[in-house]
Amino acid sequence: MTITARAAVHDGAGNRLSVRTVQVADPGPGNVLVRMGASGVCGSDRHVLDGEWQLPSPTVMGHEGAGTVESVGDGVQDVRPGDHVVLSWFYPCRRCTACASGKAYACTGSRSEECVLPDGSTRLSSGGDPLFPYLAVGSMSEYAVVPESAAVRIPAEVPFDVASLIGCSVATGVGAVVNDAGVAPGESAVVVGAGGVGLSIVMGLRLAGADPVIAVDVSQEKLEAALALGATHAVLAGPRSVDDVRTIVAGGVDHAFEAIGRPETIEQLPAYLCRGGKAVLVGLPGVGTPVRFNALALAENGQSVIGSNYGSTVPARDFPRLAKLYLAGRLPVDRLISHRIRLDEVNEAFDAMRAGQRTRSVIVFDG
Structure with a gap:
């Protein structure tokens, strides 16, 4: 089954994003479908929009996100529907020497930087043509499909806007x-x-x-x-x-x-x-x-x-720790957020970033 979602898409030219409806296929084996709660607006996305980094396109942007597990593919064991998760933009393969040594940040088997799932596919499309989720996340969309290792469960008490920043800027x-x-x-x-x-x-x-x-x-x-x-x-x-x-x-x-x-x-x-x-x-x-x-x-x-x-982050270890520090009042992540915005305001957020304004804009999704 395929569902539709509104997403911020970069067509590979210029620095503007178009917010439009895309198709999201069911998660395949080892994949997780996440209904997004929030997505940070990060400088790494701006590098792509301003032509400083090259990626496969068209691209659903965003890599700093958190949300609720909607469904899971065959073989998924770490999360289940209803779990609140933070997404990692560098999913570990869990098989290479670096992963076996506890160095997920140095994984040599991840295909995250290709903006594809481990099998080389993408579950996103528009008009029958594939769309690439930025760093295999694509958090500037109402739904995302990510590998199991990219979805890390955290306490439901952590608000999604805070949780999204744990996935990149805070962990980094x-x-x-x-x-x-x-x-x-x-x-x-x-x-x-x-x-x-x-x-x-x-x-x-x-x-x-x-x-x-x-x-x-x-x-x-x-x-x-x-x-x-x-x-x-x-x-x-x-x-x-x-x-x-x-x-x-x-x-x-x-x-x-x-x-x-x-x-x-x-x-x-x-x-x-x-x-x-x-x-x-x-x-x-x-x-x-x-x-x-x-x-x-x-x-x-x-x-x-x-x-x-990525601050040498091991997501499965570090995301829950950071979430606990926030809940304990020792890591005031919420105070990083200067603007909570709608998806349609994403271009204005990047313009503010270019002008050196705001500390952090976060897209907050309805529901």
Whole structure:
């Protein structure tokens, strides 16, 4: 049986999405049909719309989502109809060496980046032509079909708008702190970029007991949000950003996180660091974007630069933990959300993102 759904579709040209009716086929073996409750509007989607990343098209956009299991295909054991789930945009195959080693974020068997299910198919179509769900999720649709390993059950008490952000920005930001940087209590940190991911890094640093935590951004509004979420200091981005941070922490910070993906801010990270400090690249630039570092200075100062992909998240382990932290009042994810919108307002949300406005827009579906 096939059902219909309204979805935000990118046809592969231009930066606008068209909201139209699409067809969603029943879940096949190992698949899960999810009725979406909410979908975040994330910078990774913008990279696609602005032509910085190339994907199969036409594409149902969105990869940061949560909803209710509607039905399951043959062989599914982890979830059942009625469960509330967060969707992972990088579904693990559960079979490769990385998965067997507990490193789902490094899975070599996933076809998520091809925007297809494990068997290479898609359950979405329009007028008989296939549609590709972005990162095998396609959360900007009333319904999504995902692999079983991409649907992680969480407590029903977590609102869908909050749960959707756990699936990407929160897992990425908190994971960058806990899993990748290994920040210890009392260590100092700077976060360059106070959007949804940057603010999630701030929350992660607060959880880890970092001090001081310094946020850097061009937006006073976002800096105020960072202070409300646990940053101890706010620095307005500009020519003196490094000097301002080093005034707060003499000698430089222990950890510097970049959450924008701009070459110029990435290249600036080592200047924030103390000797032996660690720079963590969390923001994603366009494909093929080069950056330059002074290799001699890095070596002499014993500094390191590491990449953080999805915060080294293991969805089955980390999503429930993050949900519990939210319910315990220790991870105020709801305060990341500046705008709750309808699906029809998605283009305006991306325009606001391009203008550096809002902390996070979330599409909330009816029902």
